[in-house]
Amino acid sequence: xxxxxxxxxxxxxxxxxxxxxxxxxxxxxxxxxxxxxxxxxxxxxxxxxxxxxxxxxxxxxxxxxxxxxxxxxxxxxxxxxxxxxxxxxxxxxxxxxxxxxxxxxxxxxxxxxxxxxxxxxxxxxxxxxxxxxxxxxxxxxxxxxxxxxxxxxxxxxxxxxxxxxxxxxxxxxxxxxxxxxxxxxxxxxxxxxxxxxxxxxxxxxxxxxxxxxxxxxxxxxxxxxxxxxxxxxxxxxxxxxxxxxxxxxxxxxxxxxxxxxxxxxxxxxxxxxxxxxxxxxxxxxxxxxxxxxxxxxxxxxxxxxxxxxxxxxxxxxxxxxxxxxxxxxxxxxxxxxxxxxxxxxxxxxxxxxxxxxxxxxxxxxxxxxxxxxxxxxxxxxxxxxxxxxxxxxxxxxxxxxxxxxxxxxx
Amino acid sequence: xxxxxxxxxxxxxxxxxxxxxxxxxxxxxxxxxxxxxxxxxxxxxxxxxxxxxxxxxxxxxxxxxxxxxxxxxxxxxxxxxxxxxxxxxxxxxxxxxxxxxxxxxxxxxxxxxxxxxxxxxxxxxxxxxxxxxxxxxxxxxxxxxxxxxxxxxxxxxxxxxxxxxxxxxxxxxxxxxxxxxxxxxxxxxxxxxxxxxxxxxxxxxxxxxxxxxxxxxxxxxxxxxxxxxxxxxxxxxxxxxxxxxxxxxxxxxxxxxxxxxxxxxxxxxxxxxxxxxxxxxxxxxxxxxxxxxxxxxxxxxxxxxxxxxxxxxxxxxxxxxxxxxxxxxxxxxxxxxxxxxxxxxxxxxxxxxxxxxxxxxxxxxxxxxxxxxxxxxxxxxxxxxxxxxxxxxxxxxxxxxxxxxxxxxx
Numbered sequence: 001x002x003x004x005x006x007x008x009x010x011x012x013x014x015x016x017x018x019x020x021x022x023x024x025x026x027x028x029x030x031x032x033x034x035x036x037x038x039x040x041x042x043x044x045x046x047x048x049x050x051x052x053x054x055x056x057x058x059x060x061x062x063x064x065x066x067x068x069x070x071x072x073x074x075x076x077x078x079x080x081x082x083x084x085x086x087x088x089x090x091x092x093x094x095x096x097x098x099x100x101x102x103x104x105x106x107x108x109x110x111x112x113x114x115x116x117x118x119x120x121x122x123x124x125x126x127x128x129x130x131x132x133x134x135x136x137x138x139x140x141x142x143x144x145x146x147x148x149x150x151x152x153x154x155x156x157x158x159x160x161x162x163x164x165x166x167x168x169x170x171x172x173x174x175x176x177x178x179x180x181x182x183x184x185x186x187x188x189x190x191x192x193x194x195x196x197x198x199x200x201x202x203x204x205x206x207x208x209x210x211x212x213x214x215x216x217x218x219x220x221x222x223x224x225x226x227x228x229x230x231x232x233x234x235x236x237x238x239x240x241x242x243x244x245x246x247x248x249x250x251x252x253x254x255x256x257x258x259x260x261x262x263x264x265x266x267x268x269x270x271x272x273x274x275x276x277x278x279x280x281x282x283x284x285x286x287x288x289x290x291x292x293x294x295x296x297x298x299x300x301x302x303x304x305x306x307x308x309x310x311x312x313x314x315x316x317x318x319x320x321x322x323x324x325x326x327x328x329x330x331x332x333x334x335x336x337x338x339x340x341x342x343x344x345x346x347x348x349x350x351x352x353x354x355x356x357x358x359x360x361x362x363x364x365x366x367x368x369x370x371x372x373x374x375x376x377x378x379x380x381x382x383x384x385x386x387x388x389x390x391x392x393x394x395x396x397x398x399x400x401x402x403x404x405x406x407x408x409x410x
Numbered sequence: 411x412x413x414x415x416x417x418x419x420x421x422x423x424x425x426x427x428x429x430x431x432x433x434x435x436x437x438x439x440x441x442x443x444x445x446x447x448x449x450x451x452x453x454x455x456x457x458x459x460x461x462x463x464x465x466x467x468x469x470x471x472x473x474x475x476x477x478x479x480x481x482x483x484x485x486x487x488x489x490x491x492x493x494x495x496x497x498x499x500x501x502x503x504x505x506x507x508x509x510x511x512x513x514x515x516x517x518x519x520x521x522x523x524x525x526x527x528x529x530x531x532x533x534x535x536x537x538x539x540x541x542x543x544x545x546x547x548x549x550x551x552x553x554x555x556x557x558x559x560x561x562x563x564x565x566x567x568x569x570x571x572x573x574x575x576x577x578x579x580x581x582x583x584x585x586x587x588x589x590x591x592x593x594x595x596x597x598x599x600x601x602x603x604x605x606x607x608x609x610x611x612x613x614x615x616x617x618x619x620x621x622x623x624x625x626x627x628x629x630x631x632x633x634x635x636x637x638x639x640x641x642x643x644x645x646x647x648x649x650x651x652x653x654x655x656x657x658x659x660x661x662x663x664x665x666x667x668x669x670x671x672x673x674x675x676x677x678x679x680x681x682x683x684x685x686x687x688x689x690x691x692x693x694x695x696x697x698x699x700x701x702x703x704x705x706x707x708x709x710x711x712x713x714x715x716x717x718x719x720x721x722x723x724x725x726x727x728x729x730x731x732x733x734x735x736x737x738x739x740x741x742x743x744x745x746x747x748x749x750x751x752x753x754x755x756x757x758x759x760x761x762x763x764x765x766x767x768x769x770x771x772x773x774x775x776x777x778x779x780x781x782x783x784x785x786x787x788x789x790x791x792x793x794x795x796x797x798x799x800x801x802x803x804x805x806x807x808x809x810x811x812x813x814x815x816x817x818x819x820x
Contacts, residue, residue: 013585041588071578072585163812164717168481171815172714175423175482178451205810207817299706304582307574308717310811390811400615401720401800402573405581407617 002032002329003105007054008039008046010111010118011079013072014154015161015306016317017140018406020110021074022067023321024138025054028106031329037102040408042078042111043118047091049098052408063406068314069396070405071306081114082121085128092125099133106328110138110321113146113361116336120356123334136324137336137356140317142303144195145363148354149338153320154303155195156313156389161305162188162298163202163390169296170208170241177238181291183230184241186211187278189302191247194218194366196302198378199386200243212240217247218365219375221256226281227288229376234291246277256280307403311392316349323351347388412442412739413515417464418449418456420521420528421489423482424564425571425716426727427550428816430520431484432477433731434548435464438516441739447512450818452488452521453528457501459508462818473816478724479806480815481716491524492531495538502535509543516738520548520731523556523771526746530766533744546734547746547766550727552713554605555773558764559748563730564713565605566723566799571715572598572708573612573800579706580618580651587648591701593640594651596621597688599712601657604628604776606712608788609796610653622650627657628775629785631666636691637698639786644701656687666690717813721802726759733761757798 005028009017021038028036038057040050052075058064067074083091099107107122109115116137123135139146144155166186173184188197194216204210212233215221221244233240248256260280278295286293320337327335335353342348370382396403415438419427431448438446448467450460462485468474477484493501509517517532519525526547533545549556554565576596583594598607604626614620622643625631631654643650658666670690688705696703730747737745745763752758780792806813 009585013582044588070581072581074585076588077585078588160811165711165715167812167815168714168716169710171480171482172423172710175419175484175487178454178486178488202810202812205812205814207815294710296709296711297707300579300582300704301575301706301711304578305575306578387810392811393808395805398803400612400797401570401802402577402612402615404615405577405617 001034004035004037004103005033005106005108005325006037006039006051006099006102006104007108007110008042009073009075009077010042010109010115011077012112012141012303013077014140014142014303015071015157015309016154016314017072017110018070018074019068019314019317020138020140020153020321022064023318024108024325025058026064027322027325031325037104038075041076042080043082043095044078044080045076046098047094051102057408058406066397066404066406068318069306069309069394069403070407071304074406074408079114082118085121085125095122096125096129096131104133106325107133107135108138108321108324108328109135110140112139112141113359116356116359119336120334123356126333134328134331134333136328136332138320138324139336139338142196143190143193145193145365147362147364148336148359150341150349151339151389153313153317157306157309158196158302159199159202159386160310160390161302161308162196162199164308165298166200166211166243167203167208170203170211173239173241173294181234181238182294183282183285183289183291184239184294184296185278185282185285186241186243187246187276187295187297188243189298190217190245192217192363192365194245197243197245198366198382201378201383202386202390211243213242213376214378215242215244215248215376216366216371217245217249218368219371220251221248223250223256223284227285230285231289234289242281244277244281248277307396309394310390311394312389314394320351327353344384344388347391411444414445414447414513415443415516415518415735416447416449416461416509416512416514417518417520418452419483419485419487420452420519420525421487422522422551422713423487424550424552424713425481425567425719426564426724427482427520428480428484429478429724429727430548430550430563430731432474433728434518434735435468436474437732437735441735447514448485451486452490453492453505454488454490455486456508457504467818468816476807476814476816478728479716479719479804479813481714484816484818489524492528495531495535505532506535506539506541514543516735517543517545518548518734518738519545520550522549522551523769526766526769529746530744533766536743544738544741544743546738546742548730548734549746549748552606553600553603555603555775557772557774558746558769560751560759561749561799563723563727567716567719568606568712569609569612569796570720570800571712571718572606572609574718575708576610576621576653577613577618580613580621583649583651583704591644591648592704593692593695593699593701594649594704594706595688595692596651596653597656597686597705597707598653599708600627600655602627602773602775604655607653607655608776608792611788611793612796612800621653623652623786624788625652625654625658625786626776626781627655627659628778629781630661631658633660633666633694637695640695641699644699652691654687654691658687717806719804720800721804722799724804730761737763754794754798757801
């Protein structure tokens with residue numbers, strides 16, 4: 001019999017963050033953990049002694065399957081950064097006090113860069129104070145901007161949704177234009193890294209031309225050149241679809257969306273109106289070219305559309321959760337699980353361990369040669385990298401026509 | 411052997427308008443039509459002699475299946491209203507000239523109210539001038555605002571997407587809030603009828619509380635009362651989700667979205683910034699209550715998300731297409747196929763015929779007693795009506811991880 005396990009979730013949600021939770025839970029139970037606790041709202045809730053016994057909430061294999069198909073953090077998330085140990089040792093004393101009370105031997109934290117900072121500080125504190133608890137990190141983020149892992153769980157499902165939705169938006173616009181022209185601007189998440197925006201290119205195939213232009217935040221955006229490009233495209237086709245990252249900036253380093261908010265204009269209630277990158281560019285094109293335009297924001301569905309999650313992604317998210325438990329059970333601490341691609345075609349991927357002390361906050365951007373010379377599309381290298389990550393689906397369990405989720409009964 | 415058939419698509423796209431096309435094509439071929447033509451971009455393209463022989467494009471049963479799963483108008487759509495016969499008889503002469511050239515015996519038009527006007531005028535003209543061509547209409551619209559049919563093909567799939575996406579958005583927000591509050595405003599299509607906005611209630615179930623408030627355009631919207639409601643809700647829960655129709659108006663008859671655009675403010679490029687209903691209300695709540703807010707627009711995916719279309723809807727869309735062909739083959743003309751619900755539970759529905767001369771332009775609104783007294787939610791009657799229409803799925807045919815569509819090779 002192994003000691004008790006506690007697991008938490010932190011940072012922005014993804015469609016598969018609960019699959020990692022399922023992987024932690026099931027692996028821990030199967031390998032003999034006495035109890036598996038879940039902290040509510042990550043380390044922040046834990047500090048308030050908010051936790052549950054997961055076996056009260058995951059009662060069957062069907063529950064595990066539902067959990068794998070449930071988007072967003074089942075346990076609740078937080079955006080809380082631990083202080084440095086020497087600054088506020090009392091925070092760490094409190095945490096370890098609760099860990100001791102619950103007899104926690106293994107602490108698993110699912111999250112992004114900030115969450116790995118939590119693992120680092122807690123494992124350091126444990127080593128310094130001679131505590132035996134093992135601390136392991138499980139990566140997740142739709143943004144795919146972690147440097148050490150081939151890709152991050154959550155990215156594949158976001159990319160699959162974005163590729164699918166882009167294709168449907170392209171089809172929608174194509175069916176409408178006859179003697180009219182329409183320019184559609186799609187806005188995609190990812191402030192600094194263009195992984196998600198590049199995924200709109202997945203819409204391209206035998207049956208779809210894909211977006212006409214794709215602008216990643218890695219390349220400075222030139223507004224005049226963009227208008228020129230769209231004008232040229234409209235000479236040969238009636239529907240032009242452009243994908244832009246929410247984070248594109250001009251050469252002056254100013255976010256494009258800020259150009260729509262240059263005045264101090266406030267509405268009747270005294271509030272400043274904010275406009276997004278897509279609506280700014282759609283308004284711009286309407287004004288400059290005079291054609292019909294549309295702005296489409298994929299919004300939070302990019303990270304929560306579990307109804308069309310990638311099965312590869314769900315499985316890998318499960319695997320990294322399981323791998324973290326196994327590493328902890330074997331005595332590892334202060335490490336994060338990473339994904340290591342063995343081969344592209346046929347796609348093969350395994351897990352590995354990475355020392356959290358070595359994690360820097362460098363964001364992994366799309367390599368320059370995965371973007372075309374002009375900075376208006378991704379190249380085949382990008383597609384070859386992403387395509388394996390969006391393969392297959394895990395069919396939602398539908399009840400009354402709507403996907404069923406597992407939820408935390410309170 | 412039957413004579414030649416021509417079919418066209420008109421008006422706004424839906425996720426299943428091509429399933430009706432598939433129904434027309436397959437039924438016509440199976441019942442012995444010589445040729446089945448498709449007009450490109452409806453009657454507008456037809457006037458320019460834009461048409462294809464559909465057997466060049468739908469070559470196998472697999473193609474039929476792909477067509478059923480392809481959103482937006484495969485043949486292209488139009489928004490073109492025929493003139494009155496006495497105003498421009500030459501338009502009708504031209505149309506019937508082309509029909510004669512192609513030896514068309516049966517003319518099927520898939521569309522909304524305006525398209526039925528086309529059927530009316532063409533069938534009138536044929537009767538008056540002694541032409542033998544039969545004209546039949548096939549209804550479609552996501553808005554479900556046609557008065558004569560129990561519901562419209564396209565609505566069920568839009569409702570299923572909206573219910574699913576709403577649930578995922580609710581889950582997303584719930585996972586985020588701990589010591590914070592967040593108000594999410596979801597904006598749904600439907601300018602005058604609240605059918606689609608009401609469908610957000612489908613998110614409600616054992617595993618999800620559903621939206622907290624639902625505002626349909628049928629009921630005047632009171633801004634102050636809305637803010638009060640949200641304030642009260644925030645006293646008992648941290649995440650509040652509100653669904654609003656894009657068409658909600660205040661008691662003064664002014665669209666809520668217009669309140670965000672009261673000034674002549676233009677951006678640096680001289681263009682007026684438009685803001686939607688959801689972003690206006692989100693900004694309002696942020697200002698009045700001071701909490702974090704989010705605006706989510708489901709945008710064109712409401713009508714094009716065939717990746718999660720309702721199987722009931724796809725099948726019914728196919729059936730109404732087939733029923734139109736059969737009625738035309740039996741000599742009917744100037745009629746539209748309607749759906750007639752035989753029973754709610756178990757759900758049973760058949761097709762019927764309706765004289766297009768009797769179609770008025772009255773929009774079918776959500777009945778008052780399907781909305782609660784306060785005007786802030788739909789009642790069980792609404793749910794019982796919609797729920798059968800979103801049942802089951804037609805699994806997308808995935809190629810390289812993205813749903814495959816049938817497309818018109820040019």
